[in-house]
Amino acid sequence: MNASGSPVPVERGPVEVLLSIQKVEKQFAGRPVLCGISLDVASGEFLTILGESGSGKTTLLRLIAGFEHLDSGEIRMAGERLDQIPAHRREVNTVFQSYAIFPHLSVFENVAYGLRAKSVARAEIPPRVTQALAMVKMSEFSQSAPSRLSGGQQQRVALARALVNRPRVLLLDEPLSALDANLRRQMQVELKSLQREVGITFIFVTHDQEEAMALSDRVALLRAGRLEQVAEPREIYGQPATAYAAQFIGQTNLLRAEVRDGIANAGPMAWPSAGPSGAATFSLRPEAIRLSSAPQGARPAGGTAHFHGRVQNQTFGGAMDLVEIDCGNSHILRARIPSPGPLVGQQEFEFAASDAVRVREGGGS
Amino acid sequence: MYSRAYKSAVTIPPLLWVTVFLLIPYAILFCYSFWTVAPLQVIVHNWNLHNYAQLFRNSLYLTVLLRSIRIAGAVTLLALLLGYPLAYYLSFHAAKRKDLLYQLVIIPLWASYLVRGYAWKTILGSDGVLNGFLQYLHITHRPVEFFLYSPFAVILTLTHIYTPFTFLPIYASLEHVPRNLVEASHDLGASPFSTFVRVILPLSLPGILAGATFAFVLTLGDFLAPLLVGGPSGIMISNIVVSLFGAAYNWPLGAAISLCMLLLVVSLLFATERLEKRFTI
Numbered sequence: 001m002n003a004s005g006s007p008v009p010v011e012r013g014p015v016e017v018l019l020s021i022q023k024v025e026k027q028f029a030g031r032p033v034l035c036g037i038s039l040d041v042a043s044g045e046f047l048t049i050l051g052e053s054g055s056g057k058t059t060l061l062r063l064i065a066g067f068e069h070l071d072s073g074e075i076r077m078a079g080e081r082l083d084q085i086p087a088h089r090r091e092v093n094t095v096f097q098s099y100a101i102f103p104h105l106s107v108f109e110n111v112a113y114g115l116r117a118k119s120v121a122r123a124e125i126p127p128r129v130t131q132a133l134a135m136v137k138m139s140e141f142s143q144s145a146p147s148r149l150s151g152g153q154q155q156r157v158a159l160a161r162a163l164v165n166r167p168r169v170l171l172l173d174e175p176l177s178a179l180d181a182n183l184r185r186q187m188q189v190e191l192k193s194l195q196r197e198v199g200i201t202f203i204f205v206t207h208d209q210e211e212a213m214a215l216s217d218r219v220a221l222l223r224a225g226r227l228e229q230v231a232e233p234r235e236i237y238g239q240p241a242t243a244y245a246a247q248f249i250g251q252t253n254l255l256r257a258e259v260r261d262g263i264a265n266a267g268p269m270a271w272p273s274a275g276p277s278g279a280a281t282f283s284l285r286p287e288a289i290r291l292s293s294a295p296q297g298a299r300p301a302g303g304t305a306h307f308h309g310r311v312q313n314q315t316f317g318g319a320m321d322l323v324e325i326d327c328g329n330s331h332i333l334r335a336r337i338p339s340p341g342p343l344v345g346q347q348e349f350e351f352a353a354s355d356a357v358r359v360r361e362g363g364g365s
Numbered sequence: 366m367y368s369r370a371y372k373s374a375v376t377i378p379p380l381l382w383v384t385v386f387l388l389i390p391y392a393i394l395f396c397y398s399f400w401t402v403a404p405l406q407v408i409v410h411n412w413n414l415h416n417y418a419q420l421f422r423n424s425l426y427l428t429v430l431l432r433s434i435r436i437a438g439a440v441t442l443l444a445l446l447l448g449y450p451l452a453y454y455l456s457f458h459a460a461k462r463k464d465l466l467y468q469l470v471i472i473p474l475w476a477s478y479l480v481r482g483y484a485w486k487t488i489l490g491s492d493g494v495l496n497g498f499l500q501y502l503h504i505t506h507r508p509v510e511f512f513l514y515s516p517f518a519v520i521l522t523l524t525h526i527y528t529p530f531t532f533l534p535i536y537a538s539l540e541h542v543p544r545n546l547v548e549a550s551h552d553l554g555a556s557p558f559s560t561f562v563r564v565i566l567p568l569s570l571p572g573i574l575a576g577a578t579f580a581f582v583l584t585l586g587d588f589l590a591p592l593l594v595g596g597p598s599g600i601m602i603s604n605i606v607v608s609l610f611g612a613a614y615n616w617p618l619g620a621a622i623s624l625c626m627l628l629l630v631v632s633l634l635f636a637t638e639r640l641e642k643r644f645t646i
Contacts, residue, residue, distance in 0.1 A: 088553075
C-alpha cells in the first residue's frame with residue numbers, strides 16, 4: 001500500500017502461519033455448532049470459509065473477531081493466544097454482512113473511528129482516512145451521511161473503515177451477499193486486487209461456492225460444524241475429498257462402484273482404479289464426459305472408460321451443452337459437452353479414468 | 366386511492382374532537398384572559414391586558430413559576446439519572462430477566478396517582494416510616510420536619526411517579542440501537558465505555574429527549590403532588606391556577622397564567638421535536 005496507489009507486489013516467501021485455530025468447539029444452548037475445528041491460516045493468504053447456512057461459518061468468524069467465546073480449543077495469532085483477548089484489543093477487523101456503518105457519523109468519521117479509538121496521533125488521521133477512502137474509490141463521499149449511500153457504497157466504506165486500521169487479519173462476513181449480481185462480480189475483482197495490494201490476510205465467509213473459487217487462495221469447506229476439506233480451489237474441485245465436497249463445489253456425478261482387482265465397476269461402465277477393493281463412491285465432473293469415437297464395448301482399456309446411454313435431455317448452453325444420459329437402471333449421468341450438435345438416442349461416451357475421483361461418503365457428519 | 370367518503374369518515378371525527386375539546390376551550394380561555402373580575406365577583410367583558418401585566422408585576426407568580434421550572438428541571442434530571450441506567454441495563458444486559466424487570470417498571474403505572482402520593486405522605490411524615498426508621502437507628506432524635514411539605518418532597522414524589530415515563534422512550538430507543546454497531550465499535554478497537562459514549566449514547570439521544578420532555582412537561586403542570594406533599598413552600602404554578610379558578614374566583618387571571626404555561630410547553634415541545642428530528646437517523 002502506498003500513496004500513489006500503484007500496487008506493491010506481495011512477496012510470497014516461505015509460508016508463515018499467522019492464525020492458528022486448534023480444536024475449537026462451540027455450542028449454543030447445548031447444540032454443537034463447531035466440533036473440533038483446526039485450521040492454520042498463512043500470512044497474506046486469502047482464505048474462504050465456505051458452507052451452507054447453519055454450517056457454523058459465521059460463528060467461526062465471530063470467534064476470531066472476539067464476539068463469541070469458545071467452549072474449548074484455542075486460537076493463536078503469531079503464536080500468542082488470541083481467544084482470551086477482548087474484541088477491542090485484537091488486531092483483527094471485520095467487514096460485517098450488513099456493513100454496520102455508524103449512521104450518526106459521516107463517511108470520514110466512520111473510517112476515522114478505529115484510529116480515534118486507538119488514539120492514533122491527531123495529525124495522522126486525515127491522511128490515513130483519505131488514503132483508505134481513495135483505495136476503495138470513495139474519496140468524493142468523505143463528508144456524506146451514510147444514509148445517502150447505496151449498498152455498494154456502504155460496502156466500500158465498511159472495507160475502508162476496517163483496512164485503515166491495518167489489521168493483521170481482515171474478516172469478511174458474506175460482504176457481497178446483499179449486492180446485485182453485476183456489482184457483486186465487480187466487487188469480487190476489486191476485493192481480490194485490494195487484498196493483493198495491501199497484503200493483509202483475508203478470511204472470507206460465504207455460502208457461494210463460485211465466489212469462493214474465484215477469490216480464494218484456499219477454501220475451507222465447512223459442513224455442520226466440521227471441516228470437510230481445506231484445499232486450493234483447483235484441488236478441491238479436481239480432487240474433492242468427500243462426496244459432499246464434490247457436490248457442493250460445482251456439479252458432479254456420483255458413481256457408486258464396486259472396486260475389485262484394480263477395476264471399478266459401476267453398472268454399465270468400468271475403469272481402472274488403484275484404490276483398495278470394496279464399495280466406493282467416485283465423483284465424475286460433467287465436463288469429464290465426452291462423446292466417444294472408439295468402437296462399441298465398455299472396456300477399461302488405456303485408462304479410458306467407455307459406456308453407452310440414451311440421451312434423455314439436451315439443454316443448449318452456448319459453449320457447452322448440458323446432456324442428461326440415461327445409462328439404464330435409473331443411472332442418469334449429466335455431461336457438459338462442447339457444441340455437440342443435436343444428439344438423439346443411444347450414444348457412445350467416454351471419460352478418462354483419472355477423472356473419476358474416489359471420494360469419502362458421509363464426510364463430516 | 367381512497368374514496369372521498371372514506372377520507373371524510375376517517376378525518377372528520379378526529380377533527381371534530383380536536384375542535385370541540387381543544388380549540389374551542391382554548392379560544393374561550395384566550396378570551397377570558399383579556400377580561401376582568403368586577404366587584405361582586407362578576408366577570409366583565411372589557412378587553413384589557415391587565416391580567417398579563419399582573420403576571421409580571423406580582424412577584425408571587427414569577428417566584429412560583431421559577432420554582433415550578435426548577436422542580437421540573439430537578440425531576441427531569443433525576444428521572445434521567447434513574448431511568449437511563451435502568452433502561453440501559455434492561456436493553457443490553459438483563460437477558461432473561463428483561464421481561465420481568467420491564468413489568469416491574471410498568472406495574473406502578475397501574476396504581477392510582479393518589480395512592481402513590483399518599484404513600485409518600487406516609488413515608489415522609491413526621492411520624493412516618495422514614496422518620497421512625499431514622500429514630501430507631503438513633504441517627505436522629507426527633508422527627509425531621511423537612512421531609513414532608515417541602516420542595517424536596519415534591520421532587521421525590523414526582524420523580525417516583527414520572528421516572529417510568531422517562532424510562533419508556535429511552536428503553537425504546539436503546540432497543541433500536543443495532544447490536545452490530547456495538548460489535549463494529551468493539552471490532553474497531555473502542556472499549557465498552559468508549560462504545561457507550563460514541564455509539565450508544567448518541568443513538569439514544571432521541572429517547573433521552575423524549576423522556577426528558579415527558580418528565581419536564583408533566584411535572585411542570587402537576588398540581589396534585591404539591592397539594593399532597595408540597596406544603597406552602599412546595600406550591601407550584603398549577604396550584605395557583607387551580608385556586609384562581611376555584612376559591613379565589615379569578616378566572617381571567619387563571620386563564621392568563623394557563624395560556625402562558627401553554628405557550629411555554631408548546632414552544633418546549635416544538636424545540637425538542639426539532640432536536641429529536643436532528644438526532645434521529
